[in-house]
Amino acid sequence: MKKKIARLASRLFVAGLLVAGVLFLQRPYRNRNEKLIVDPDSELAVHSPAVINIRSPLLTSTLGPPNISDFTFDEADMLDEHGKPYTIVIWKNINGKPGYMANPQECLGNVRCDVTYDKSNMDKVHAVVFPFDGLSSSGLPQNRQPWQLFAWWSLESPLHSSGGGSSTWNNFFNLTFHYRTDADVYAPYGSINLILRELKKAGETELEDLLQRKRGSDKIAAWAVSNCYQPRMSYAKSLMDAGLQVDTFGGCFGGKQLAGNRYSLEFYKALGEYKFYFSFENSIGCKDYFTEKFWFNGLRSGAVPIVWGPRKKDILKVAPTKSFIHSQDFDSPAKMVEYLNYLVKNETAYAEYLQWRTWNKYPERIETRLRMENRENDLRSFCKLCSLVQMHGRARKKGLSMPHKVIPSLHEAWQGAEKGLCHH
Structure with missing residues (x-):
């Protein structure tokens, strides 16, 4: 076969x-x-x-x-x-x-x-x-x-x-x-089709299993960064100042590391306990520029990416519509934090950002523009x-x-x- x-x-x-x-x-x-x-x-x-x-x-x-x-x-x-x-x-x-x-x-x-x-x-x-x-x-x-x-x-x-x-x-x-x-x-x-293949190979096809791990965790948002690019550092600080609970890792925060080697199952499992991951790039508005921070640290791990830097329309060309949260959709950092805290308390609304992970089981749900033939x-x-x-x-x-x-x-x-x- x-x-x-x-x-x-x-x-x-x-x-x-x-x-x-x-x-x-x-x-x-x-x-x-x-x-x-x-x-x-x-x-x-x-x-x-x-x-x-x-x-x-x-x-x-x-x-x-x-x-x-x-x-x-x-x-x-x-x-x-x-x-x-x-x-x-x-x-x-x-x-x-x-x-x-x-x-x-x-x-x-x-x-x-x-x-x-x-x-x-x-x-x-x-x-x-x-x-x-x-x-x-x-x-x-x-x-x-x-x-x-x-x-x-x-x-x-x-x-x-x-x-x-x-x-x-x-x-x-x-x-x-x-x-x-x-x-x-x-x-x-990365690409959504590659992410789906990885999830299938790892046996991660049940959304309920991921949600159950998150229910047992009080972790809200994570960010690992070693290039202390000032604009993104400032935006992250504004979210923290507005009350968002964030665990920080990497060279910009004393070198603390997440569990496991990068791209390992242990690494993804550790990040998957968080509700959100900061997918903040080192450039603003650059055509199609968003990196492993979005695809692997975010989507692959199961922590919904919070995006800053890339253009939203570029991401929508290649990623599920409701798989990320973009900073440009909010009038201020405080408004974004208000929405994120709402999602933390409302699992039904939060889980909508993870429904794309069921596409391995239900391929008919794949958005038309993301189907391989398109x-x-x-x-x-x-x-x-x-x-x-x-x-x-x-x-x-x-x-x-x-x-x-x-x-x-x-x-x-x-x-x-x-x-x-x-x-x-």
Whole structure:
């Protein structure tokens, strides 16, 4: 059954890829039976029943017009022209949620690339992802091969990343790889579909179990922060001054730590005893910039995120409507605290912010805009990059070519899109 699911999913996988040098169109994708058949016990079942629509590229290359086979993979497509696995190199180690992977289990289809930090065999790798913060123009890859895709990756907002101000990076990268929805490879800090998968794997499908843990706790709000960015510190203080009970952790508060390692089940369990978590970012109004503070410290743990910094409309593009509380909805910190204290005393009203956690059991309740068929693929970003690598590789094995996009000005691509939006 797992192989059957993998074959089905591979026909649906390559969604949301902005292919170099291409035009895009919206067209429905259907498998041969015009409907998706899914084992109810599989990971795909959270999205079934469904008829999948994906955004497919109209290739302006020797590949000719698009057809279904352009966007599906068989097992042979997971190997390059030498019969070896495709390789993606991350140019330097970075902090973040561990486990960057692209394999059939994670990608739910015939997609596999070795993702590594090993740079010892650069002539043979197929794509390189450059985490840009602190990237130096010295020591870059020599003898770049014509098939290699170079992707620019940023985890920070434009206020805290240089964004290629130097002309060194003009015409160097083929792809942008970041959390903004205008990226060539969309690489958000999280997604609701990934969170649902994690909850299912952990056996956390019963909302009542989470509520019961909270009933046995007098913990209200938590905040872990080590970057003492003054505007968010001030806003947090105003909430505390207005009477909100907050337990603080991290370098800004003496280094006190939550239980367990970050992203561990113990960590999530400790945070899940709280009603709320402060999802406060280090930038204000930056397009699509909200991080693990929202997705994992908040949604994944079961502590409702209180959001400050990101634009509400950006969050609503990708998160359940009633899954967070945004500061912009209140005239003052005192008004927000009044509402939060109301929720503390009214479990029925509070539980409405957690109803999305029942979507694993009741997939028909998933909001239409968040259903997989209406999303550019919500799977791991390295799965999407690997899919693009495989598409190029398959073309090479056929003696064909695919156009490579080149980014003329990285600075304009990154900073230019934020003009008038992003500020301290």
